[in-house]
Amino acid sequence: DQQVKQNSPSLSVQEGRISILNCDYTNSMFDYFLWYKKYPAEGPTFLISISSIKDKNEDGRFTVFLNKSAKHLSLHIVPSQPGDSAVYFCAAIQYGNKLVFGAGTILRVKS
Amino acid sequence: ETGVTQTPRHLVMGMTNKKSLKCEQHLGHNAMYWYKQSAKKPLELMFVYNFKEQTENNSVPSRFSPECPNSSHLFLHLHTLQPEDSALYLCASSQWMTSGTYEQYFGPGTRLTVT
Numbered sequence: 284d285q286q287v288k289q290n291s292p293s294l295s296v297q298e299g300r301i302s303i304l305n306c307d308y309t310n311s312m313f314d315y316f317l318w319y320k321k322y323p324a325e326g327p328t329f330l331i332s333i334s335s336i337k338d339k340n341e342d343g344r345f346t347v348f349l350n351k352s353a354k355h356l357s358l359h360i361v362p363s364q365p366g367d368s369a370v371y372f373c374a375a376i377q378y379g380n381k382l383v384f385g386a387g388t389i390l391r392v393k394s
Numbered sequence: 395e396t397g398v399t400q401t402p403r404h405l406v407m408g409m410t411n412k413k414s415l416k417c418e419q420h421l422g423h424n425a426m427y428w429y430k431q432s433a434k435k436p437l438e439l440m441f442v443y444n445f446k447e448q449t450e451n452n453s454v455p456s457r458f459s460p461e462c463p464n465s466s467h468l469f470l471h472l473h474t475l476q477p478e479d480s481a482l483y484l485c486a487s488s489q490w491m492t493s494g495t496y497e498q499y500f501g502p503g504t505r506l507t508v509t
Contacts, residue, residue, distance in 0.1 A: 285436070287436070315496050324502070325503075326398070326501050326502045327484070328500070329497045329498070332496075372436075376496050381442065381450060382498060384436040385436055386434070386436045387436070
């Protein structure tokens with residue numbers, strides 16, 4: 284049973300527009316959430332994170348929103364750039380540093 | 395070298411072979427991890443080492459044997475693997491925290507093919 288779900292396998296966005304990647308989770312004990320980005324032939328790269336005590340965290344073009352009541356988080360990328368094209372993984376963690384990953388969403392930014 | 399490095403990047407081995415994957419982190423972290431990524435599946439945690447002690451074994455078959463001689467190095471010894479073990483094996487490191495941030499930093503992975 285997947286505790287972290289990314290229901291959209293892929294997303295295509297025009298350059299300059301907003302990309303919204305979504306993630307749902309089932310375990311209410313998760314207290315920290317992360318987004319990773321992965322290019323082909325490379326390992327995942329940490330992008331941005333959010334603690335369960337917050338509902339928003341922003342870092343440049345990237346903003347993560349957390350809705351605990353809905354057990355939902357989203358990553359907004361504004362404006363989207365062709366170099367953002369990659370696989371994006373949502374991950375969640377509870378005490379013990381054990382990351383649980385979603386299956387990933389492929390983002391394609393068209394120029 | 396910076397970050398997390400893994401060798402080899404690609405490995406093809408027969409089911410009767412014995413091989414080892416190596417990971418080294420240059421970040422001063424005290425926790426290291428092995429993950430497996432199979433095609434179209436989420437990353438699966440295999441092993442966790444915290445201060446060189448194994449703290450997690452996620453029901454991994456004994457044909458995978460980890461070794462952590464110090465907090466900077468991690469090995470995954472492989473023997474009598476099956477074709478379904480073909481996958482991308484990723485190493486990661488982090489600073490073990492009881493609270494606060496939990497970012498893990500990944501290496502580029504080893505693409506393993508078992509024939």
